[in-house]
Amino acid sequence: MKFSPLVDELIQSLKVLPGVGPKSAQRxxxxxxxxQRSGGLKLGKALEAAMTDVGHCQSCRTFTEEQRCSxxxxxxxxxAGQLCVVxxxxxxxxxxxxxxxxxxxxxxxxxxxxxxxxxxxxLGLDVLDERLASGDIKELxxxxxxxxxxxxxxxxxxxxxxxxxxxxxxxxxxxxxxxxLEYVDGTTLALSFSGRQQV
Amino acid sequence: MKFSPLVDELIQSLKVLPGVGPKSAQRxxxxxxxxQRSGGLKLGKALEAAMTDVGHCQSCRTFTEEQRCSxxxxxxxxxAGQLCVVxxxxxxxxxxxxxxxxxxxxxxxxxxxxxxxxxxxxLGLDVLDERLASGDIKELxxxxxxxxxxxxxxxxxxxxxxxxxxxxxxxxxxxxxxxxLEYVDGTTLALSFSGRQQV
Numbered sequence: 001m002k003f004s005p006l007v008d009e010l011i012q013s014l015k016v017l018p019g020v021g022p023k024s025a026q027r028x029x030x031x032x033x034x035x036q037r038s039g040g041l042k043l044g045k046a047l048e049a050a051m052t053d054v055g056h057c058q059s060c061r062t063f064t065e066e067q068r069c070s071x072x073x074x075x076x077x078x079x080a081g082q083l084c085v086v087x088x089x090x091x092x093x094x095x096x097x098x099x100x101x102x103x104x105x106x107x108x109x110x111x112x113x114x115x116x117x118x119x120x121x122x123l124g125l126d127v128l129d130e131r132l133a134s135g136d137i138k139e140l141x142x143x144x145x146x147x148x149x150x151x152x153x154x155x156x157x158x159x160x161x162x163x164x165x166x167x168x169x170x171x172x173x174x175x176x177x178x179x180x181l182e183y184v185d186g187t188t189l190a191l192s193f194s195g196r197q198q199v
Numbered sequence: 200m201k202f203s204p205l206v207d208e209l210i211q212s213l214k215v216l217p218g219v220g221p222k223s224a225q226r227x228x229x230x231x232x233x234x235q236r237s238g239g240l241k242l243g244k245a246l247e248a249a250m251t252d253v254g255h256c257q258s259c260r261t262f263t264e265e266q267r268c269s270x271x272x273x274x275x276x277x278x279a280g281q282l283c284v285v286x287x288x289x290x291x292x293x294x295x296x297x298x299x300x301x302x303x304x305x306x307x308x309x310x311x312x313x314x315x316x317x318x319x320x321x322l323g324l325d326v327l328d329e330r331l332a333s334g335d336i337k338e339l340x341x342x343x344x345x346x347x348x349x350x351x352x353x354x355x356x357x358x359x360x361x362x363x364x365x366x367x368x369x370x371x372x373x374x375x376x377x378x379x380l381e382y383v384d385g386t387t388l389a390l391s392f393s394g395r396q397q398v
Binding site: 031048049050064072093 | 218
């Protein structure tokens with residue numbers, strides 16, 4: 001036995017969400033039907049609007065329904081000539097909430113991964129190369145994730161930027177604030193030693 | 200900094216789903232925008248259709264967009280005169296997939312819970328009483344959850360059905376198949392002893 005067609009369709013469709021299997025999808029569907037009809041309707045409309053209208057910012061590739069996102073459209077952010085390369089829009093949010101960076105971003109929407117068939121063009125590195133060649137950028141800050149793929153991507157972009165004779169920097173790796181040395185892994189500790197700064 | 204209005208609206212709306220907080224909502228939104236546009240659009244349409252059109256079956260109260268659900272509409276299921284009372288549509292699915300029951304259902308959509316203001320009328324017990332009085336039902340099987348509220352609800356309905364001089368039974372509680380006695384709790388073991396059957 002299955003549920004009625006509409007309920008069944010809803011349960012099947014909910015499984016498209018990451019981390020949602022058959023049981024969770026069922027629980028979500030029933031929760032919405034029982035207690036959250038208006039919220040569910042709002043979610044439906046928000047999904048349709050976002051899936052249809054949200055595209056990528058022409059200059060930084062983050063998600064936006066405008067041609068350029070709010071950061072790229074702000075002339076103040078371009079003053080310092082800094083461009084920070086990150087892997088995802090969520091990274092932009094994390095850096096913005098640190099309140100310490102006031103330059104522009106370039107969002108790769110992933111990292112180089114030859115095994116998955118993700119090459120430089122899929123990350124918009126051609127667009128990035130054009131921006132670097134335009135002469136508006138003075139410093140390129142690489143803030144890709146500290147993973148094997150993230151490091152490889154950072155190296156690739158660093159070579160690209162050096163060919164344009166730009167200043168290239170990589171964000172510091174080391175012991176996170178509030179952590180205890182005892183629980184920090186060996187690679188991070190080694191990096192925090194090799195990256196030590198005189199006080 | 201926030202995301203663009205449509206993306207932000209999507210993230211906020213996703214938080215209506217049970218078990219989804221701000222971080223999960225963000226991850227879901229980005230996953231849909233990056234890789235599952237068509238799935239997201241389908242989900243949006245499924246949500247709107249279900250939230251608008253799905254109501255309750257007139258005779259068993261389960262979710263359906265028809266007047267009567269597929270089980271209630273099937274005359275064969277009424278032949279035995281059995282009516283099984285469960286708490287939720289998911290319980291109907293669980294019992295159906297056991298393949299052992301071929302009667303009809305009555306879905307309470309919850310359990311008696313005076314502290315939350317859920318009384319007999321909220322569970323449609325007036326509708327159930329009418330069905331019991333109609334004379335089509337010969338046996339009432341109580342399959343509410345083995346929790347305090349579920350047991351209380353079962354007792355209440357049992358009294359109601361006995362007033363109509365119907366056969367009332369409660370599904371057996373005991374050691375689940377495939378489990379090990381060692382790990383079964385005391386109450387379940389006590390119930391499995393008191394409910395022992397001669398072989």
